Amino acid sequence: MIIAEWKPLPELVEILKGHTNVLVVGCATCVAECAAGGEREVETLAPLLQMALKQEGRTINVRTSTLERQCEWEFVEELAKVAPQVDAIVSLACGIGIQAVAERFPELAVYPGVNTTALAIRQEPGTWLARCAACGDCVLGETFGFCPVARCAKSLSNGPCGGTRKNGKCEIDENIDCVWYQIYERAKARGKVEQLLKVRKPKNWSNSGHGGPKRVVREDLRP
Amino acid sequence: MMKAGTRLEKTLRAGQFALTVEVGPPRGPNPEDVLRKAQQLKGVADGYNVTDNQTAVVRMSSIAGARLLLDAGCEPIMQMTCRDRNRIALQSDLLGAWALGMRNCLCLSGDHQKAGASGKLKGHPGSKNVFDVDSIQLISILKGMRDEGVLESGDPISQPTPFFIGAVWTPLAPPEEFRVLRLAKKIEAGADFIQTQAVFDIKRFATAVKAAADRGLTDRAAILVGIIVPKSARMLEYMNANVPGVEVPEALIKRMAAAKDQRQEGYQITVELIQAARNIPGLKGVHLQAIESEEVLPEIIRAAGLLPRPQV
Numbered sequence: 001m002i003i004a005e006w007k008p009l010p011e012l013v014e015i016l017k018g019h020t021n022v023l024v025v026g027c028a029t030c031v032a033e034c035a036a037g038g039e040r041e042v043e044t045l046a047p048l049l050q051m052a053l054k055q056e057g058r059t060i061n062v063r064t065s066t067l068e069r070q071c072e073w074e075f076v077e078e079l080a081k082v083a084p085q086v087d088a089i090v091s092l093a094c095g096i097g098i099q100a101v102a103e104r105f106p107e108l109a110v111y112p113g114v115n116t117t118a119l120a121i122r123q124e125p126g127t128w129l130a131r132c133a134a135c136g137d138c139v140l141g142e143t144f145g146f147c148p149v150a151r152c153a154k155s156l157s158n159g160p161c162g163g164t165r166k167n168g169k170c171e172i173d174e175n176i177d178c179v180w181y182q183i184y185e186r187a188k189a190r191g192k193v194e195q196l197l198k199v200r201k202p203k204n205w206s207n208s209g210h211g212g213p214k215r216v217v218r219e220d221l222r223p
Numbered sequence: 224m225m226k227a228g229t230r231l232e233k234t235l236r237a238g239q240f241a242l243t244v245e246v247g248p249p250r251g252p253n254p255e256d257v258l259r260k261a262q263q264l265k266g267v268a269d270g271y272n273v274t275d276n277q278t279a280v281v282r283m284s285s286i287a288g289a290r291l292l293l294d295a296g297c298e299p300i301m302q303m304t305c306r307d308r309n310r311i312a313l314q315s316d317l318l319g320a321w322a323l324g325m326r327n328c329l330c331l332s333g334d335h336q337k338a339g340a341s342g343k344l345k346g347h348p349g350s351k352n353v354f355d356v357d358s359i360q361l362i363s364i365l366k367g368m369r370d371e372g373v374l375e376s377g378d379p380i381s382q383p384t385p386f387f388i389g390a391v392w393t394p395l396a397p398p399e400e401f402r403v404l405r406l407a408k409k410i411e412a413g414a415d416f417i418q419t420q421a422v423f424d425i426k427r428f429a430t431a432v433k434a435a436a437d438r439g440l441t442d443r444a445a446i447l448v449g450i451i452v453p454k455s456a457r458m459l460e461y462m463n464a465n466v467p468g469v470e471v472p473e474a475l476i477k478r479m480a481a482a483k484d485q486r487q488e489g490y491q492i493t494v495e496l497i498q499a500a501r502n503i504p505g506l507k508g509v510h511l512q513a514i515e516s517e518e519v520l521p522e523i524i525r526a527a528g529l530l531p532r533p534q535v
Binding site: 153154155156157158159160161162163164165166168171172173178181184185188193196197199200201202203205 | 305306310332333334335337338352354355356357358359360363364375391393396397398400401404405407408411412420467468
């Protein structure tokens with residue numbers, strides 16, 4: 001899923017200067033799963049925002065709405081009824097959802113209520129870990145199902161740097177596993193260590209953001 | 224056939240035990256800071272490593288530092304990391320460095336920008352890293368530019384850039400069994416010489432070198448053991464606990480702690496480590512570091528019986 005984290009409340013209070021009718025809009029998909037922008041978070045943030053603004057002597061009418069998926073036009077359309085009654089939208093969706101809302105309602109100020117941070121999985125309740133970097137050149141078949149692009153701090157292609165701690169964690173964060181340590185252990189368990197001996201050539205980064213903004217066209221699906 | 228004809232290469236080729244030292248560029252623009260170190264160290268080593276923003280702290284560039292050393296009569300080993308430059312910038316800098324007279328290049332991935340001098344300075348933890356290629360791929364790039372006169376893309380350059388290519392090895396970091404295989408990859412990619420992470424446990428290191436020798440690696444590339452001059456028991460404890468791949472035997476820490484003059488004891492330990500390393504079959508030299516106190520090196524090198532350096 002795409003994970004996101006709340007922006008600090010003071011930042012949102014500051015950003016809403018001059019607005020009087022605000023809509024906080026969530027998304028019931030990824031950001032709900034990572035407890036950043038689902039219905040529960042929208043209904044938590046709205047009163048907090050209202051209180052914080054009130055302390056600053058500002059009265060703002062805060063409404064809420066949570067869409068099934070903020071990244072699909074059909075669902076975004078549901079905001080068309082309430083949009084004329086507000087002058088700003090705070091979206092708790094990922095960057096995709098925020099932009100969909102901004103594109104559909106160009107007359108309104110649309111602000112991000114979260115920072116979108118990674119493509120991740122829930123490891124245990126309350127903990128999410130990055131899993132994919134959307135690099136456009138997947139190597140998971142050669143790295144025993146562990147992504148070195150997203151999960152190695154240096155995105156190394158040919159094995160661990162010298163920074164693996166004694167307990168197999170990464171030197172830059174004691175809570176993060178060295179993914180190359182994991183890859184090696186999995187290769188060993190499978191009896192396939194020799195597969196890691198190949199010198200892997202520089203990656204082709206051009207099929208991701210490094211090749212310019214991504215545009216995918218499927219002729220068979222076009223109208 | 225000589226690959227780049229550097230003093231380090233010739234020394235190794237002549238079968239002499241090689242000695243390199245590390246010279247950290249200053250955190251400022253003053254060339255005198257480099258020249259002062261050059262004066263202190265001239266003639267005591269076969270190559271002078273110039274670090275590339277180590278621990279992700281901004282310093283004078285390794286290319287500029289290396290050129291200053293070269294002008295002062297110390298043959299530099301320019302270090303180059305993959306953290307800050309993509310393959311375009313790396314190759315451009317390699318062309319420029321070669322034009323300026325650099326012939327030794329050590330390839331590293333580079334400390335992550337979160338390192339920030341181990342927290343002693345602010346550093347730039349909010350910076351964007353590059354890591355377009357990794358250290359092994361950088362080695363391949365240098366080999367291609369030297370042996371085939373081509374860039375990573377396959378595009379030709381007007382003339383080859385013969386560099387003597389170096390790589391690093393951290394033999395005692397986990398997963399330990401894989402470290403020798405990673406060394407093999409570096410040599411397969413084109414590394415001519417290897418400088419290791421700091422070694423204090425000669426016994427364990429000797430076992431790792433034997434594993435490398437058993438794979439024929441000590442014949443294909445020259446391994447130089449990394450030795451850091453210890454300054455205090457606290458420094459040894461810190462490195463043992465916090466620097467991955469650095470293993471300091473308990474007995475050594477105790478010996479240091481019991482010493483009346485820890486600095487002097489550190490010199491003595493360094494000399495003993497060098498002498499012990501010389502007896503490891505297949506080991507070709509030593510890479511000596513005295514972090515921010517390079518002036519102590521000549522005395523240590525002399526005491527280790529490694530002066531004068533051989534004429535090659």
